[in-house]
Amino acid sequence: MRNLKSTTLLFELSQPGRRGASLPPCDVPAPEVSELIPAAARAGGPPPLPEVAEPEVIRHFTNLSTLNMSVDTHFYPLGSCTMKYNSKRNERMAALPGIADLHPLAPEETIQGLLALLYELQLMLGEIAGLPAVSLQPAAGAHGELTALMVAAAHFRHLGQARTKVLAPDSAHGTNPASAKMAGFDFVTVKSNASGFVDMDDLAAKLDDQIAVFMITNPSTLGLFDRQVSEIARIVHAKGGLIYLDGANMNAILGIARPGDFGADMMHYNPHKTFSGPHGGGGPGAGPICVTETLGAYLPTPVVEQRNGHYVLATNRPLSIGRVRSFFGNVGVLVRAYCYLRTHGPEGLKAVSENAVLNANYLMSRVKHILPVPHGERCMHEFVATAAPLKKNHGVTAMDLAKRLLDFGFHAPTVYFPLTVPEAMMIEPTETESKETMDAFAEALFRITEESPELLHDAPHSTLVSRPDEVQAARKPIMKWTAEVGPAS
């Protein structure tokens, strides 16, 4: 039962003198802090944090949780984000004290079990990618992209080649150009052709000996497998460039095709997507990367190596780009990925992709007569439909549909991405949804398209808040509570 009082802010609940935690008395003989901390560094008092009792803390945050849609509670077909079921067994495994309560600078001989796990994970990720050298260090997919581009930069520096350009198609995630810039490259956009694939003429026109890396998402952000990928790799390699595969859509090809086999030199995984680590309300993720044997020399340190049955954190890599984050990596996410891979095994992983593709094609076949899919008769693990005809004929936008779906108890698909499809709705059911759920989702869409446009423009109607005024939020941003901001109107 939803408790609306939760929307009162912590700071408005605060009463002087209330507190949650109690701490033990100091059990050592030591001077007062005034004698221990230099006066110049010492504050006059603690920071002005809210003062609330513990029951209030629990009630406040628990009630806030009920204002979220989540995979545990709702169908969440958010394209490109692979919102699949987050297995509870993985949560339990990651919370084992022998896994969760390890200090990152603990001596290697005290963490041999964990290092064995991470070593095995490196091998498994390399095998699935067809790219044998693995770094588990990057903290997220975007961080993995950046790390791989730094690896490429180091490789070309080592070869004495001054290559300045990173190319990617116009349908690429925004992280691609942003990562290229941070790695010191100029970014060049390559057009997509009418079928949604890389425009080979435009690529040929932009390819020269300045190319460092061509970044490709395959399956693409349109949910299609670009058959040209090996030809792209051939011509990019002929110019001395490298191919980077954005692994956002690996859920479609596990055990079916491997990036290393279709021409990629480097790739990242999103284990929080493909391998079901929970998304945590927007993080944490992880972004392990796999590269060719040659490029492996440049990977960040440390990597886990096995020596005579003993696992070590190898740092002796003279060509390494160095470190891209503190400590080892997002181990908590990596352990869940390991558990996922061990739970599925080789046949199970292939079945993941088969069922993800089956579900996506099924849902596409159910809705495409009202939401046309401009590119491709079949899709991979997701499809991009367009609400453009609905907009033209009824004045109903993709955003209206998305908002109204919330009233029917479904999270909305990704809307307005990729940028190359007008009124885009990117739908990814994942393999952990049933036919009944997808049927219900399709039925909801049918009903919505028969509703009055006015009703849809004002949707959602059943949620605690209706559409927020984003213009006001951006024009005069209020990014924290202050006493002057005042209570809810």
Place this chain on the structure above:
Amino acid sequence: MPYFYNTPADQQAMLAAIGVSSIDELFAQVPAELRLGRPLDLPPALSELELAQHLGRLAAQNAHIGEKVCFLGGGAYDHFVPAVVDCVAGRGEFYTSYTPYQPEVAQGNLQVMFEYQTLICQLTGLDVSNASLYDGGSAAVEAVLLAMSVTGRQAKVVTLGSVHPQYREILETYFACLGAKLVTVPTPRGAADLAEVAAVVDGETACILVQHPNFFGCYEDVSALAKIAHDAGALLVQSFDPISLGLLKRPGDLGADVAVAEGQSLGTPLLYGGPYLGIMACREQFVRRMPGRIAGQTVDRRGRRCWVLTLQTREQHIRREKATSNICTNQGLFALRAAIYLAEMGPQGLAETAELCVRKAHYARERLTVGSRLSAAFDQPTFKEFVIRDSQGQVEELLAQGLDAGYLAGIPLGQWYPELADCFLVAVTEKRTKAEIDGLAEILAAKRESTAPRPHARLAKTMV
């Protein structure tokens, strides 16, 4: 298969609806010559019970902090995590949701982000906070990149030897691609020599990056460093310890323009280094160059107060190669943990935690240096960490003896500082009891003479 719904009958019905005869037909767009054509070479599937047994065996090979008393710090700390944190953060509505793209069904996450941002502003004394970054190290790097962007000075950044060595290593990695230079002023006395810093800060310098309390646990004169930076038109970036702010002046009050921290101390387990929480706050005028997500307050169509992601035009999905950073996610789950932790602690709880840390650390420093063999490496007051020098220069053996006796006694510093090869770093949190500290002192300080190194107990080098 464990989590699939599709029965063979379901699959047949779906294939029929699609109009194909087999799942393989759906993959026709993947050319045959690009297919793997063999099973993946992976270990076979495990049931939940088998998985639990397997992980149990692996976990049993690790010495966790419930088995070995943890005096390790260096940016990750064994602080107490109240039960309320795990209880709330374990709710599926939080941890199985995602970035609030549909604010109407993500008000819980958005309000937590807004509350987190407010708590970080209260903690740091700065104007605005983002909704978090990956970890303390990447937050420090992003802060430096922000300073370079704001000042337009792309070539030079000044930092100190007392800043976390891994944070400096990350900066070196990024700078190798950007062609910028990191000038590191050594800190042989444990903290910065202001004159030496002033001598290298000039009109080309984007910022000074300082850590306070620093990697050795010593205090830096942040106000004076801020003045040096500001006189040169540069920014002051401070990496801070969130727990320390129960007692210490806040970065904003010391003159810092950007403050960053590893937020793991605020309710997150050690997790062998991640995922953690990157905290970043800055002065208002820099907000449009700040990386990461930001929640903002607004009203809905019925006039009700609510929250949305705001200032999104800073971000990569809109600005692409001109974005302030390539970061797209925050660490939502850990920002949530930090918000619960700070709410549970309150000002008094945070102050008491900090007080326990500083007093127990002081006691430990005194106890460890009571004999003639061990001494404090720096003649400086320290917060919750301190550096111990072994006059016999046998740090590895000493720490191995500690481990044998049940103590993760410290972090050898020679891996980052050759001149401190005879030193190790000891951290003392509020969790350490007098008995544990006395026990460690008995093992380490009692050693007047070196014992012969025992190969089986030698510490392998921790990662560099």
Place this chain on the structure above:
Amino acid sequence: MTPKDLLYAETHEWVRIAEEGGRKVATVGISDFAIQQLTDLVHMVLPKVGTQLKAGQEFGEVESVKAVSSLYSPVTGEIVAVNSDLPNKLESLGSDPYVGGWMIKVAISDESSLAKLMDAAAYERQCAAEG
């Protein structure tokens, strides 16, 4: 209505040319059509007086909630004035784009770029094609 006395750039900036103190000065803003297309503006970045611009060079940015658009100088010269109050009253831009909505004044140093600009009729044809 597209004012007839102005010139327009392909990138939707308008230009008013006037003699000021013996030199040709271009006053620059963005057209009503552009403002409608951008929807609700939330932020604007303008340059400093004294900045040297070449025709076609970016001189600032306007942002709506989910889009950023660059502003391009239609002329070559030095910025002699900036409407620095404009970013604080963006809500009024839509109702007054051609007078109060001016952004910068540029002392023109090279008149050749003026030849590329359109008159109101040509610009209206462009907008019709885009809209």
